[in-house]
Amino acid sequence: MLSDKLSPMKAWKIGDELKFCLGADVGGSGIRFCLTNFHDQSQRIEPGHMKTKNVHEFYKVISDFSKAIQAVAPGAKCVGSSFACAGLRKGDTVQVMNWSGSAADQTIKIPEIDQTLYPAHHSVMLNDLEAGAYGVVSLSETNEADSYFTKLWGPKGGNVVSKNGHTIVLAMGSGLGAALIHNDLWTNTSVVIPTESGFLLSAPRCTEHRTYNDDVRNINYVSDHYYKGEHTPCFEDLASGRGLVIDYDFLLGHPSGWSAVQIVELAKKGDExxxxxxxxxxxYFLRCAKQVAYGMHCKSVVMALSNQVANKWLIDEIRNDLEAEFKDTSAWKAAQGISVYSQTKDVNINMIGTNYMAHFAARNAI
Structure with missing residues (x-):
């Protein structure tokens, strides 16, 4: 029962006060909450997945969860909150595109979230990969990052979150997400800047490059599919779940009808x-990564999230090809100083990031 899962928080009470922070990871099928003791982040409760498929259910789940907390620990106060949403942010709204119904059914109005769990001036709404990047920052600050990320190549030493430059965190899922960890040398702080770098335009090599013909044919095939051959595809069109499908269709010469998951299973079974x-x-993922890394003065590239972990079998096999791609550029001198990491152990870094920012919000007025 939910009350049994929440019961340990009663021990967080100090004097007459019980203060907690709340992290929430909002996806297409529901919400995952994580409560942490305001005085000790290591004390946490994760009650599990709660289903939501539209904004009405979203508001109700939060309200019901608040009531459940009060039933177990009367007077418990949420002093900081952070929600990660896979959706389009506009002002005080977030549209979760994977929810069912109309645009209105998909749109969270932030001021309407129950303030007992989303306190005014002490709450933040994050893009999902923005939260993931803060999760990487949190793991780095607690010296746990090396347990989850493995360096594929790069200079000796260094850190997953670079102390000498910026860090770009990228992830392939249904799309291609990227968030910049800005390292402020003056204040010694890390600030995450969400980006839309997946929409950078792809480009083939020049005519004398050995991959030119294949590049041009692949990119034109994708352009024909999405843009009637009129526009250059963005990297997300080539490096994502849907990108994998159309990359496979290109090799076949016709639509396969297979999903990305089915293509991965075929690959594991030996389908060349x-x-x-x-x-x-x-x-194409690495091409996007290196463009952002060069342009944003990054010293570290982090390929993250669960798909990266699941694809470790392939990464290990094509590691040398990926390194060669990353360094095959007119900016080859800059490439030598960049370390590239891959997530190799599964953990919900989005949730870690929301917890990190919930405690930041608790200590600072937003």
Whole structure:
């Protein structure tokens, strides 16, 4: 029962006060909450997944959860809150595109969230990968990052979150997300800047490069599919779940009807074209990564989230090809000084990031 899961928080009471922080990871099928003791972040309660498929259920789940907390620990006060949403942010609204119904049914109006769990001036709404990047920051600050991320290549030493430059965190899922960890040398702080770098335009090599013909044919195939051959595809069109599907279709010469999950399973079973499609969509992933890394003066590139962990079998096999791709550039001198990391152990870094920012919000007026 939910009350049994929440019961340990009663021990967080100091004097007459019980203060807690709340992290929430909002996805297409529901919400995952994590409560932490305001005085000790290591003390946490994760009650599990709660289903929501539209904004009305979202508001109700939060209200019901608040009531459940008060039933277990009367007077308990949420002093900081952070929600991560996979959605389009506009002003005080977030549209969760994976929810069902109309745009109104998909749109969270932030001022209407129950303030007992989203306190005014002490709460933040984050993009999902923005939260993930703060999760990487949190793991770095607690010296746990090396337990979850492995360096694939780069200079000796260094850190997952660079102390000498900025860090770009990228993830492939249904789309291609990227968030910049800005390292402020003057204040010794890390600030995450969400980006839309997945929408950078792809480009083939020049005519004398060995991959030119394949690049042009692949990119034109994707352009024909999405843009009637009129526009250059963005990297997300090539390096994402849907990118994997169309990369595979290109190799077949016709639509396969397979989903990304099915193509991955084919690759694991030894289907050469499925495996090549997976390799190619990682090649485009690295092309996007290096453009952002060069342009944003990054010293560290972090490929993150659960898909990266699940694809470790492939990463290990094509690691040398990925390094060669990353360093095959006119800016080859800059490439030598950048370390590239891959997540190799699963953990919900979005949730870690929301907890981190919930405690920041508790200590600072937003």
């Amino acid at each position: 074209k499925a495996k090549l499609a997976m390799k190619n969509h990682y090649i």
